[in-house]
Amino acid sequence: MRKGILQTLKFLAFFAVGIVLLWFAFRNIDFTKLWIELKAANYSWLLLSVLFGFFAFMSRARRWVLLVNPLGFKPSTRNAFYALMTGYLANLALPRIGEITRCVALGKKEKIPVDQLIGTVVIERTIDFFSLLIIMIILVFTSGDQIGLFLKESILLPIQQKVFSIFGNTWILWVILFSVGIITLFLMIRYKNNLRKIRFFSKMFALAHGIIHGLKTITNLERKWEFIFHTIFIWLNYALMTWVVVFSLPSTSHLTFGNSIFILVIGGLAMSAPVQSGLGAFHYIVSRGLLIVNGIPVEDGLAYALLTHESQLIFVAIIGAISFFIIFRKEKKSVPPVVQPPN
Numbered sequence: 001m002r003k004g005i006l007q008t009l010k011f012l013a014f015f016a017v018g019i020v021l022l023w024f025a026f027r028n029i030d031f032t033k034l035w036i037e038l039k040a041a042n043y044s045w046l047l048l049s050v051l052f053g054f055f056a057f058m059s060r061a062r063r064w065v066l067l068v069n070p071l072g073f074k075p076s077t078r079n080a081f082y083a084l085m086t087g088y089l090a091n092l093a094l095p096r097i098g099e100i101t102r103c104v105a106l107g108k109k110e111k112i113p114v115d116q117l118i119g120t121v122v123i124e125r126t127i128d129f130f131s132l133l134i135i136m137i138i139l140v141f142t143s144g145d146q147i148g149l150f151l152k153e154s155i156l157l158p159i160q161q162k163v164f165s166i167f168g169n170t171w172i173l174w175v176i177l178f179s180v181g182i183i184t185l186f187l188m189i190r191y192k193n194n195l196r197k198i199r200f201f202s203k204m205f206a207l208a209h210g211i212i213h214g215l216k217t218i219t220n221l222e223r224k225w226e227f228i229f230h231t232i233f234i235w236l237n238y239a240l241m242t243w244v245v246v247f248s249l250p251s252t253s254h255l256t257f258g259n260s261i262f263i264l265v266i267g268g269l270a271m272s273a274p275v276q277s278g279l280g281a282f283h284y285i286v287s288r289g290l291l292i293v294n295g296i297p298v299e300d301g302l303a304y305a306l307l308t309h310e311s312q313l314i315f316v317a318i319i320g321a322i323s324f325f326i327i328f329r330k331e332k333k334s335v336p337p338v339v340q341p342p343n
Contacts, residue, residue: 021280037303056237082323089320251300
């Protein structure tokens, strides 16, 4: 009972944050212009976007199987896909709960210990983090002006204004942050064993250990090249999924594939926000990014963000619900035939 109340409160808290972010995204918006953009959209491009998303999810499921195989288990890619989509469905309720949910789902279906599956998810998330980091580095070298302009207008200048209003000068903040960082690092090393007794720090140490162990595990994979292929294929489909939606709106149809990489990066950062499926955060960051970097009016940028985000959201909700039913349905027990006694 208490756990159920706690989960409900968490859901409401995250949802409230998402609503606030949506308010920030849509405040001072000309809704008439936004509605005109959405009415004029060519929705057939969304079907292609969803198809690329499906390819990415299938590839992700196969890559997960490759990580599970060294544990001594051979789950089917189909069941891994069902479990993955069930996890995405759970993320619509609570952020990051889907990671545990998909491990429970696959563990139940394939009789695999859940704790071992959680380790594979840590590895997978580590790879995703470094993949996004590599894409960001490439983007900085190829389109550094775009990234710099967005960071300056959306992040650095607002933070700098806040710093000046509080500290009067930025160097004071850097001295404070550097000092706090050094002291924190020293205390964590000095009292590492004592900190392990605290649940939060125990999880942090376990996560760091899992990341290091995960990186070592990848080098021992039997099918390394297939793993690398699926990693590249996943992100390629994410980029294509993001790009094709631009053709659904006249105001964004001129954007190139390179522009979509920028949208992919800032959209990926927004999806990591602690709200259900990037609610509000995705709409705000993508629309403002398109405004600052490409000069697209914010109403048009919001129309693009709505089409991209909500099409994938609906797809995940439908496929996730079907996958949940398949994974957790009760299988009928076969009844042995009745043998008639001989006369």
